[in-house]
Amino acid sequence: MYKITVIPGDGIGEEVTQSVIQMVDSLNLPIEWEIVSAGLNTYNNTGELLPESALNSIETNKIVLKGPITTPIGYGFKSINVTLRTKYNLYANIRPVKNLGVIDSKYKNIDLVIFRENTEDLYAGIEEKISDNECHSLKIITKSATLKIAHEAFKYAQSMNKTKVTVVTKANIMKLTDGLFLNTVREVALDYPNIELEELLIDNMCMQLVLNPSRYQIILTSNLYGDILSDLCAGLIGGLGLVPSANIGKDIALFEAVHGSALDIAGANKANPTALALSAAMMLDYIGENLAAKKLKNALNEVLCYEDNFTYDLGGNLSTSDFTQKVIETIQTL
Numbered sequence: 509m510y511k512i513t514v515i516p517g518d519g520i521g522e523e524v525t526q527s528v529i530q531m532v533d534s535l536n537l538p539i540e541w542e543i544v545s546a547g548l549n550t551y552n553n554t555g556e557l558l559p560e561s562a563l564n565s566i567e568t569n570k571i572v573l574k575g576p577i578t579t580p581i582g583y584g585f586k587s588i589n590v591t592l593r594t595k596y597n598l599y600a601n602i603r604p605v606k607n608l609g610v611i612d613s614k615y616k617n618i619d620l621v622i623f624r625e626n627t628e629d630l631y632a633g634i635e636e637k638i639s640d641n642e643c644h645s646l647k648i649i650t651k652s653a654t655l656k657i658a659h660e661a662f663k664y665a666q667s668m669n670k671t672k673v674t675v676v677t678k679a680n681i682m683k684l685t686d687g688l689f690l691n692t693v694r695e696v697a698l699d700y701p702n703i704e705l706e707e708l709l710i711d712n713m714c715m716q717l718v719l720n721p722s723r724y725q726i727i728l729t730s731n732l733y734g735d736i737l738s739d740l741c742a743g744l745i746g747g748l749g750l751v752p753s754a755n756i757g758k759d760i761a762l763f764e765a766v767h768g769s770a771l772d773i774a775g776a777n778k779a780n781p782t783a784l785a786l787s788a789a790m791m792l793d794y795i796g797e798n799l800a801a802k803k804l805k806n807a808l809n810e811v812l813c814y815e816d817n818f819t820y821d822l823g824g825n826l827s828t829s830d831f832t833q834k835v836i837e838t839i840q841t842l
Contacts, residue, residue: 509538510795513565513572518548519769520779521575527781527832528573528788531807534836535800537792542569546588547577548769558588566596571795572762573788576769589764590633593626598755598762599653600660601626601731602790603738608782609812611746611822617722618745623661624734625689626755628653631731649685649730651692658696660756661728665703673697674706676713676729676737689730714740738766749780749821752787754794761794763787777827778820782808785835807838 516525529541544562551557566572577588592598601624607616634646665673675693677686690707697705708716710733717724717737721744727737742751748767755762765783773779785808792801811817811834818824819831826834 509540510571511540511542511569512791513562513569514541514543515546515562515572515574515577516543517546517575517577517769518550519576519578519771519774521547521577521769523775523777523779523828524765524781524784525573525575527828528784530832531781531785531804531835531839532788532792532800534839535792535797535803537797537800558591563595566592566760566762570760571791572760573784573791574762574764575784576765576767578769578771587633590631592762593755594632596757596760596762597627598757598760599625599627599656600756601734601753602660602664602756603734603741603751603753603766604786604790605738605741605745605751607745608750608809610815611750611812611818613745615721615744618741620721620724620727620741621664622727622729622734622738622741623657623664624738625653625657625730627731629731631735647682647685649688651688654689654692654730655696658693658728659699661726662696662700662703665726666700670703670725672704672706672724673726673728674708674713674724676708676710676727676733678710678733680709686730693728710736713737717741717744742766747780747821749783749819750786752783752785752790754787754790756794761791763791763794773820777829779828780819780821781828781832782812782819803839803842804835806842807835810838810842811835 516522542565544565546558546562603622606619628648630647632648636644677690679686679690742748751766753766789801789804817826817834819826
């Protein structure tokens, strides 16, 4: 029996999380869900963003499926996503980006994975107010953290028979921080002589992804660049509603959609659960349920082969609940 912590989140979080639980339950796996609360709704109701009960559940079960959680922009509390990644040293953020079904895109044959260092860089959130007119933010890059994410990327490339890893920095300008990241990746690449290391600057990487994204296999980068590039790549295949992610640490793993809480459509039964469903498939692979993971991914792809099954974000009219049922019906036929 697998006991999995579920944090539904807020905004569309509860809707897409419930949808994905139904999809996974249809696979008839020995999974017990432990639902805990955290986020904006929890804060409004209890004054706590991340209750001790949620932390205890995570630390006991070690595996987490998390819906999107709202983070205020430019004011207010620190991101819970960043807090969890830092607290549990979930150093590897893995974001696969792949064409699905017949979703309209200018780009075909996209099948890449972003490996993003997940615990430091500017996302460490170390800021200082000097005056009302000046604020500083500290960029932190360490060799130890870079070694871990670099080995994850190269080991994955090796296991999946990929031939190239592209490292992305701005080491021409930030020669110390990004320079350390780049030089550490170069060291790690020496342990994998059969895999080519390609080096690109972040601005050039953005242009190259728009020109010809299908030439990239594994993208390895630091925290901020990885967040930006994954959103850019999501746009290449149809939007944020299609991109999953895993946050992997030494003994705890958290799986979540890349998109946010979409407060504007919360409760409207319009949200696309695909990204969180694909995140759940990554979770199933992580716990060794590879056949079930493959079934879920194949069912999602099959459903999205028909435009009548498109949700609101993809230009269609299918509701969250109806999309969920389509996927469950397809799983039963596979």
